[in-house]
Amino acid sequence: MAKDMTLLWGSGSPPCWRVMIALEEKNLQGYNQKLLSFEKMEHKSQQVLDINARGQLPSFQHGDVIVNESYAACFYLESQFKSEGNKLIPDSPAEQALMYQRMFEGLSFYEKLNAVLYYDWYVPEGERHDSALKRNREALSAELKLWEGYLQKLGPTSHLAGTCFSLADVTVFPTVATLFRFGLPAERYPILAEYYALLKERPSIKASWPPHWLENPKGQDSLQDI
Amino acid sequence: MDSSAPRGSWPLGKVLKVFPDKRGLVRSVKLQTKTNIIVLQLTIKPWPRTVLWGAGSTPCWRIMIVLEEKNLQGYNQKLLSFEKGEHKSKEVMDMNPRGQLPSFKHKNYVLNDSYAACMYLESQFSQGKKLIPDCPAEQALMYQRMFECLDFHQKMAIVIYYNWMVPEAERHDSAVKRNREDLSAEIKLWEGYLQKASGSFVAGKNFSLADVVFFPSVAYLYRFGFCEERYPNLAAYYNSLKDRPSIKASWPPTWLENPQGQDLLKDL
Numbered sequence: 001m002a003k004d005m006t007l008l009w010g011s012g013s014p015p016c017w018r019v020m021i022a023l024e025e026k027n028l029q030g031y032n033q034k035l036l037s038f039e040k041m042e043h044k045s046q047q048v049l050d051i052n053a054r055g056q057l058p059s060f061q062h063g064d065v066i067v068n069e070s071y072a073a074c075f076y077l078e079s080q081f082k083s084e085g086n087k088l089i090p091d092s093p094a095e096q097a098l099m100y101q102r103m104f105e106g107l108s109f110y111e112k113l114n115a116v117l118y119y120d121w122y123v124p125e126g127e128r129h130d131s132a133l134k135r136n137r138e139a140l141s142a143e144l145k146l147w148e149g150y151l152q153k154l155g156p157t158s159h160l161a162g163t164c165f166s167l168a169d170v171t172v173f174p175t176v177a178t179l180f181r182f183g184l185p186a187e188r189y190p191i192l193a194e195y196y197a198l199l200k201e202r203p204s205i206k207a208s209w210p211p212h213w214l215e216n217p218k219g220q221d222s223l224q225d226i
Numbered sequence: 227m228d229s230s231a232p233r234g235s236w237p238l239g240k241v242l243k244v245f246p247d248k249r250g251l252v253r254s255v256k257l258q259t260k261t262n263i264i265v266l267q268l269t270i271k272p273w274p275r276t277v278l279w280g281a282g283s284t285p286c287w288r289i290m291i292v293l294e295e296k297n298l299q300g301y302n303q304k305l306l307s308f309e310k311g312e313h314k315s316k317e318v319m320d321m322n323p324r325g326q327l328p329s330f331k332h333k334n335y336v337l338n339d340s341y342a343a344c345m346y347l348e349s350q351f352s353q354g355k356k357l358i359p360d361c362p363a364e365q366a367l368m369y370q371r372m373f374e375c376l377d378f379h380q381k382m383a384i385v386i387y388y389n390w391m392v393p394e395a396e397r398h399d400s401a402v403k404r405n406r407e408d409l410s411a412e413i414k415l416w417e418g419y420l421q422k423a424s425g426s427f428v429a430g431k432n433f434s435l436a437d438v439v440f441f442p443s444v445a446y447l448y449r450f451g452f453c454e455e456r457y458p459n460l461a462a463y464y465n466s467l468k469d470r471p472s473i474k475a476s477w478p479p480t481w482l483e484n485p486q487g488q489d490l491l492k493d494l
Binding site for chain 2: 064068101105124
């Protein structure tokens with residue numbers, strides 16, 4: 001099963017990481033994979049374009065089936081391998097509703113992070129404004145407070161949708177990990193920091209930790225003042 | 227009569243006529259009893275489902291299509307006005323701290339994201355139409371298109387709502403031009419997808435959640451003056467789905483009142 005799967009990915013890319021966590025959780029280790037470099041523009045290479053016309057990573061193939069959007073791949077894997085590995089969608093309506101809600105809020109969270117970290121990547125030089133970057137930072141700050149609040153209401157040692165690890169954690173943890181990689185102050189967001197500390201020990205997450213983060217344990221500090 | 231009296235003692239009446247509402251649900255009946263002809267209003271016990279929505283908003287429309295497809299009509303709903311800032315009212319903020327619409331509640335469970343609400347409804351309710359195919363290949367394609375649709379919607383929103391999203395001092399003609407080119411490229415991609423699709427729906431032979439999220443965005447294109455001739459597969463898709471009962475029933479009321487849209491996308 002895993003041998004029929006191929007993942008093209010980039011190190012430190014949250015969307016790629018989501019799919020890798022899901023594969024680990026469903027005991028699908030042993031899938032074919034190729035690490036590509038964004039800096040060398042390998043995501044626009046022919047081998048990616050053959051699977052993904054958008055020239056983006058991740059690009060994921062299972063036999064003849066291609067699912068490139070990370071959330072799509074996560075849902076597909078959970079649905080096709082429901083009884084394998086860990087259950088990633090809770091049965092209880094309350095937890096399920098919360099899981100879906102947090103997963104999709106997670107998209108907004110990820111976008112706001114990118115709008116700060118990769119502002120210069122997304123916006124051509126002639127169109128950049130300090131006012132815009134300032135606003136993006138404020139939006140990220142407000143977003144962080146929301147998530148800090150969500151975790152606080154659930155109590156300690158909790159996952160995002162309740163007691164159990166779910167697709168909400170699969171999709172949002174990589175964003176949280178990126179925040180701390182880029183210097184988010186743990187003192188300012190203690191509950192988020194606890195969540196991060198708890199989950200980074202999870203086997204599926206350790207197994208898929210970005211290799212270049214292991215090589216260079218010290219990250220950057222773009223977010224130290226958020 | 228005394229409603230606590232045993233049923234066997236209730237006077238009998240014959241239904242002479244039913245009065246369906248615009249959805250075809252019967253709300254009133256004309257009854258002939260021994261002594262009289264009376265018209266009774268039937269009140270449907272409110273479902274524990276509430277939707278707060280804004281007309282013409284694609285995310286709101288998606289949820290309403292799913293409610294219709296799952297035979298969950300009869301939900302409590304309240305139409306709010308974006309222009310009047312009602313999406314930031316206390317009523318919305320209590321359900322959604324982000325002050326955004328739609329805001330959807332089932333029992334005590336609040337789902338403020340349209341995709342979340344749609345997926346939750348499909349998971350919880352097996353009645354009505356099945357919206358996620360069983361066949362792995364079709365399912366994979368459905369998920370893929372559902373999430374690609376987020377890109378499509380964003381690229382459209384940045385063109386249509388540029389002036390609303392970007393403060394005046396930060397606007398650039400170069401950005402407007404690039405956004406239009408990006409949207410154009412995105413539309414070409416979907417035209418290709420529809421051309422290759424094995425059926426008349428975006429993920430194949432069956433109407434699915436991919437259509438639930440894609441169709442409202444497509445309808446938006448045409449509402450804003452997008453030209454039908456240039457992309458025939460997209461036009462065929464739009465024209466075939468706009469008559470689907472769930473889509474007709476949830477069509478934005480403001481669009482019905484003002485059939486003439488805008489022409490921002492005429493030259494795209």
